[in-house]
Every structure is written in C-alpha cells, then in structure tokens.
Amino acid sequence: MQAILSRNVILEKFKPLAIRNVINKEPLTNGGFRIYKSVKETEEILVELPKNKEVKDIVIIEGQGIGRELVPIGLEILKLINEMFGLKLNFLTEKEYPFLDVDKWEEIGETQNRLIPQEVINLILECGAVLKGPTRTPSGARSRQSYNVGLRQELDLFANPRIAKYIGYGREEIDLTIVRENTEGLYCGLGQMFGQDSAINIRVITQETSERIVKYGFELAVLNNQDTIIVAEKPNILKETGAVFLNSAKEVAKFYPNIRLQEKIIDNLGDEIASGKIKKGIIVTTNLFGDIMSDVAAGLVGGEGVAPGANIGWKCGVFETLAGTADNLVGTNTVNPIAIIFAASQLLEYIGRPDLAKKIYFAMEEVIKQECSTPDLGGKATTQEVKKEIFGKFNFLK
Numbered sequence: 001m002q003a004i005l006s007r008n009v010i011l012e013k014f015k016p017l018a019i020r021n022v023i024n025k026e027p028l029t030n031g032g033f034r035i036y037k038s039v040k041e042t043e044e045i046l047v048e049l050p051k052n053k054e055v056k057d058i059v060i061i062e063g064q065g066i067g068r069e070l071v072p073i074g075l076e077i078l079k080l081i082n083e084m085f086g087l088k089l090n091f092l093t094e095k096e097y098p099f100l101d102v103d104k105w106e107e108i109g110e111t112q113n114r115l116i117p118q119e120v121i122n123l124i125l126e127c128g129a130v131l132k133g134p135t136r137t138p139s140g141a142r143s144r145q146s147y148n149v150g151l152r153q154e155l156d157l158f159a160n161p162r163i164a165k166y167i168g169y170g171r172e173e174i175d176l177t178i179v180r181e182n183t184e185g186l187y188c189g190l191g192q193m194f195g196q197d198s199a200i201n202i203r204v205i206t207q208e209t210s211e212r213i214v215k216y217g218f219e220l221a222v223l224n225n226q227d228t229i230i231v232a233e234k235p236n237i238l239k240e241t242g243a244v245f246l247n248s249a250k251e252v253a254k255f256y257p258n259i260r261l262q263e264k265i266i267d268n269l270g271d272e273i274a275s276g277k278i279k280k281g282i283i284v285t286t287n288l289f290g291d292i293m294s295d296v297a298a299g300l301v302g303g304e305g306v307a308p309g310a311n312i313g314w315k316c317g318v319f320e321t322l323a324g325t326a327d328n329l330v331g332t333n334t335v336n337p338i339a340i341i342f343a344a345s346q347l348l349e350y351i352g353r354p355d356l357a358k359k360i361y362f363a364m365e366e367v368i369k370q371e372c373s374t375p376d377l378g379g380k381a382t383t384q385e386v387k388k389e390i391f392g393k394f395n396f397l398k
Contacts, residue, residue, distance in 0.1 A: 002357075003177040004163040004310055004349040005151045005219055006315065007055060007128065013219060014212060051234040055351040057127040058252040059101050061120075065325025066335050067133020073387050074131050074340040081356055082393065083347070092157050097123065102135050105147065123324070124155060129347055130318040133340075134325045143187055153189075157311035157318060158209065160290065163301040163346075164297035165308060167338070167361065168368030169377050172281040176297050177220060181213040181292025182311060182374045187287045205241035205286065206327045212249035214311070217284035218256045224282075228260040232269045232285040232293070245286055273297055298322060305336030308343035310350070317350045334381040336374040338364055341390060363393035 020181040024263065057080065062071040075091060082089045099108060099119045108117040123131055136147040161178040166172050188201040217229045231249045235242030246263060253261040264272075266289045273296060274276040283292060298307035304323040311318040321339035331336050347361035367389045373379030374386055381389075 001180065002223055002349060002354055003163040003220065004317075004346045005216065005223065005312065006207045006352045006354075007350055009223075009350060010312060010314060010317075013317065014215070022109040055128040056088060056345070057090045057092055057125050059100065059130040060091055060101065061130060061132040063092065063135050063179055063320075063325070064102050065136065065327045066137070066323070067325060068253050069330065069383065070321065070335060070337060070340040071131060073337045073383075074344040076387075077341055077360065077391065077394070078131070078347070079393070081360075085353075085356060087353070088364060090124065092127065098281075098372070099217025102133075102147065113143055114271055116147060116154060118330070121154055124316050124318070128316045129351060130316070131340075131344060131347055132320040134320050134321065134323060136325050136327075149189065150320060152311055155311075155313050155316055155318070156183065157313040158183050158212055159310075159312040159317070161216070161220070162290070162296055162298070162311050162322065163308065163342075164294065164301050165361060166301050167308070167365045169373065171276070173276075174297070174300050175280045176278075177282050177317070178290055179213060179217045179282060179284045180292040180294060181209060181284075183287075183288050184209055185287030203238070203241050205244045207244055207248045210245045211252050212288075214284050215255075216254045217282050218252060218259055220282050221256070221259050222302035226253040226282055227258070228262055229284060230264055230269070230278075232260045232264045232283055232289060234264045234266050234289070236265065241286075246247060269293065273300070275341045294347035295322065301338075302338075302377050304339065306342065306348050307372065308339055309347050310343070312350070317347070319347040319350070322386050334375050334386060336376050337383050337387045337390075338368075341387075359394060360390075361392050366393045368378065 060071060060075055062068045078089065081087065081092065096103065099117050105117055109115055112118055130295045135147040137148070158181065160182040162178045162180060163263065164174055164176045164178070166174050174240050184199055184204045185297065186203045189202045190204065191200060193199045214231060231246065233245050234241040234248055249261060266285065269278070269283070270293060273293070274371065283293070295304070298304055304321065307322040309320050320343055322340060326335065341360060341364060345357040348357040368377070371379060372381050372386055372389045374381055374383060
C-alpha cells in the first residue's frame with residue numbers, strides 16, 4: 001500500500017483553507033481564492049503557491065549519531081536512480097551549505113533567537129523535499145524543544161504517514177499505514193512546572209488541523225482503492241479533545257461517501273493490532289497516539305530499523321527513519337540501512353515516481369528473504385553488506 005501522496009496531489013487538495021463554512025470557492029489569477037462562506041459573505045484569500053511545483057533539488061540533512069552513517073546510504077541510492085533514469089535531480093548537502101550541519105544549529109539559532117536557523121527553513125521551502133537523519137533531543141523541563149518537532153511546526157508538516165509492512169521479516173500479512181497528526185496534541189510544547197514536584201502539559205486539538213489529517217487518510221484510501229479508514233482516539237477519557245477530533249473526522253467523511261469511517265478506542269486498537277485481528281488498512285489518529293501505535297506496528301515487521309517516517313506539509317516533505325541517533329552504535333557497522341533506503345523510496349513517491357519506489361521496495365524484500373540482514377533482524381550481515389546486496393538487486397530489477 002502506498003503511504004505517500006504525491007506533491008502535486010498535496011498542492012491541489014490541501015491548500016490551507018478550512019473545509020467548514022465554505023459553500024463555494026472561485027480561483028483568482030493571483031494564486032488565491034474568493035471564498036463564499038454564505039450567500040452574502042465573501043472573502044478573498046491569497047494562497048502563496050510554491051515557486052516550483054516540480055521538485056528538482058533535494059536537501060540532505062545527515063543529522064546526528066547514526067544519521068551520519070545512514071543518510072549517505074539513502075543519498076547513494078537516490079544518486080544511483082538519478083543517473084539510471086535521468087531524473088536530473090540535484091542534491092544539496094552541508095558541504096555546499098554548512099548550515100545544514102545539525103551540530104551547528106544551536107550556535108546559529110542563538111544568534112537569530114530561533115530553534116532552527118532561518119537559512120535551513122528557507123532552503124527547504126525553496127526546494128520542497130528533504131532526506132534527513134535523526135537528531136538528539138534533550139530531556140528535562142527547561143531543555144530546548146526537539147528539532148524534529150520544531151521542523152514539523154515551522155514547516156507545517158501536518159501529516160506523518162508511517163508504514164508497517166512485511167518486507168521479508170515478521171508477520172507476512174501486515175500492511176498498515178498509520179497517519180499521525182504531526183503538529184499539535186501533546187507535542188505542541190505547552191507546559192508548565194508548579195514548584196519542583198508538579199507539572200502540566202496541554203493537549204491542543206483543533207477542528208481545522210483534525211480535518212486535514214483525516215482528509216489525508218481518506219485521500220490515501222482513494223489512492224489505494226480502500227473502502228474503509230479507521231480513526232482512533234480516547235474520547236471516553238479525553239472527552240473534549242477527543243470529541244473535537246472525532247467530530248471533525250465525521251465532517252470530512254461526508255465528502256467521501258464511498259469510504260466507510262470506522263471509529264475505535266486507541267487502546268482497543270492496540271490490542272487488535274498486536275493480536276493480529278487488524279492486519280491491513282489505514283489508521284488516522286492524533287500525535288502522541290500515532291507515535292506510539294506506529295512503533296507497536298513497526299515491531300511486528302522488524303522494528304524501527306526497517307520503518308521509514310515521512311513528514312508531509314502543503315509546501316514540502318521531509319523523509320527520515322523512525323529510529324533515534326543510537327550513538328552507542330556509531331562506527332559498529334551493524335545498523336540496519338533499510339529504513340533510510342525505504343525513506344528515500346518514499347521521497348520518490350512524493351516527487352511523483354512511485355514506479356521507482358516500488359523497485360526499491362522489491363530489492364529490499366528480496367535481500368531480506370535471502371536472510372541477508374543486520375543483527376536487529378537476527379542476522380550477521382553488516383550495514384555495508386546489506387546495502388551492497390540491495391543495490392545489486394536494484395540494478396538487476398531495473
């Protein structure tokens with residue numbers, strides 16, 4: 001099942017306009033829309049379109065820890081495909097753009113009073129697609145915000161489709177896509193300490209944000225010829241925020257009469273996935289629940305070493321792995337390269353080449369079936385040996 005909507009689909013169907021209270025919209029020549037909220041009430045909204053609809057420049061951010069070993073592998077397969085199929089892609093790295101080095105972000109950010117340097121944001125928005133490694137996130141009440149969360153919020157990367165799919169290891173029948181809302185919920189960064197021993201974190205759920213993530217799930221269902229999507233929440237306990245999310249989902253469902261909306265309590269869903277009652281399908285949920293549930297699903301097919309993570313916004317997409325920096329594994333040549341190669345294939349889906357993404361997928365599947373795998377999957381192969389086998393299979397499949 002394809003988990004990534006192409007950039008052209010995103011540009012067409014996810015312009016930053018609320019679904020609700022709009023009875024018609026008329027395109028304007030300046031890239032905006034005249035919105036008819038009622039028979040008498042109108043409003044003109046200018047939508048700033050990306051300069052280039054076609055992605056030709058790919059930003060490469062190696063990240064930290066094992067990212068510096070894995071991202072070059074993802075870049076290598078993209079370069080191979082670029083040369084074999086004449087895609088005419090350009091790859092922008094920290095060699096030409098030193099501010100892409102994550103280790104420099106804190107220093108640069110302090111001079112700009114920003115978490116992420118403005119140059120990084122500008123370059124990503126200009127190019128439209130990123131292959132990224134993991135970054136370190138400090139813990140503690142007064143520590144800085146996660147770079148990952150900061151990127152998602154500043155670039156409005158609202159959709160985090162995470163795929164858990166059998167590729168030769170684990171449960172053969174698993175083919176799940178968990179569509180996680182990526183910008184609010186408990187990850188919005190609102191919290192406060194009360195003295196030394198009490199604290200709160202605030203969960204923010206809004207109708208507009210809920211609508212668009214559910215819409216992403218429905219559009220995936222259309223793309224993959226699915227007749228059902230599942231929305232999962234905890235409205236029996238988180239009554240107010242849960243109700244906003246589920247009510248928003250029901251509103252969006254009205255636009256997709258041929259696709260069934262199925263509601264599930266999030267902990268019941270976890271049991272059904274773990275027990276094998278749910279093996280396939282599209283699941284849409286809020287930020288924290290999506291983060292946890294996608295890791296559970298990934299564990300059924302080999303864990304984070306084979307799981308990519310895409311972050312999709314209206315103007316750009318960032319593609320990475322689920323795994324963290326794993327500093328203890330740096331230099332061991334034992335880290336699984338499949339997740340970053342999988343992420344590179346999803347980037348290809350995003351720029352409109354799902355045919356090439358499928359070739360990468362088949363190459364990975366063939367290698368794992370031949371029991372060439374790293375220790376996390378019970379094998380004895382090194383990172384470089386697995387990479388070499390996948391690249392060889394890809395060349396054979398071309």
